[in-house]
Amino acid sequence: MNKTPSEARAFARDLIKIVRFSGDTKMWVFPSFVSLSVVKEIFTGYDIVVGAQNVHSQKSGAFTGEVSVPMLKDMGIDHVIIGHSERRHIFGESDQFINEKVKSAISGGMNVILCIGETLDERQSGKTFDVIKDQLTKDLEGVKIEDPQRLTIAYEPVWAIGTGVVAQPYQAQEAIAYVRDQLRKIYPDMAEKISCLYGGSMNKENCQELFLLPDVDGGLIGGASLKLDEFIEIYKIATKFC
Template sequence: MRAKLIAANWKMNGSFALIDAMQKVLSPLLEETTCEIVICPPDVLLYSMKNAVKGTRISVGAQNVHSETTGAFTGETSAPLLQECGVQWCIVGHSERRILFGETDEFIRSKTETLLKHGIRPILCIGETLEQRESSNQEEVVVIQLGKGLSGLAVDDQKRCVVAYEPIWAIGTGKTATPEQANSMHKTIRKELESLASPEAAENMQILYGGSVNAENAKTLLSQSEIDGALV
């Protein structure tokens, strides 16, 4: 059975004080859940987060990485540097990176490969716009993003990836896909993973849902057969 995974993307928020407060709040709650937990703070907080969660079941994730490991890439962070900060996971392909920074499927694919080479597990984000859904093109869009994001990777490497389906129209808008809509897309993604990797790999790979997940709708979403967790 696939374990549930909850990944928290802090985006450009948080502080050292918040890490201290979070530690006090989460520590007693960890005994009440069997979920895997990943927290992805801004880069400047990664090392402090690593120290704060040491000895717990919480893993540290990054929000971004460059495909190159060294070079003149001002403002970027490499996979080796993330390793030194204790990072075990990294988000790639988030819609904000695609839209605001013009990241292509090919660039995202190169990031994924770099992360895997350095022992960091990618969380590959895919999802359609409202216009694409209203045009009934959502499955085609998501399948293309998935294929380009994982193409050429060995099956064992694909199995180390987690896919996060985030319909762009539901991110931070207060709107969310219905549980049925989300589960249907997750079924489509898992079916495509059978072709990209193998039926066994597809059955065991975690597929998360992201898009205005909150305390009110999380239980219903996570009860769906194909939803293995959330990116929040």
């Protein structure tokens, strides 16, 4: 919940003035709902995906304040983040509700970035792998995909989000390697082609060592993405190592 539409407009304009796109590295930007149309218009003609931060599971109905898949699709938005830790832990979204959202988004023709990850208590209790397995199993239950690009998994340890504490490279690698192992069981023919991202206090100082990890395909950038110069620097590093 950052940047007014006018601030988002200025950020987007400055971004395309400065950034130089190269290689196969993709840039995806997820503004708040009120800024989606503004940013989408500015990025028209540029190789930047604009996506939404959330979506409801129902197509329409008495759900005041919510946004549906058809609404987003009508705006030309076909990427969406589902299950972000803040949605789970601040707004109480359950795995069942997240599963309904994923099904609705996929069946509605959207590409889903599914966020998973453990809390500090869960990590300290040695439950990291149990949480990852449980979330992936429940969130993707009954979810059919024909194209691996329709699904991206973002591992975001809750204890590293907005805290300035980043997972050590070995922690990120072992967690995302485990994600990949679980994906092999769910989507045996596609697991190797499903992108896995790391999220959690990633910045220009630590992103290179994370991008170099064998199972990390990119980053889900939080606070650092609000700073134009830092976000561009992260993108430059990603073009070299992702």
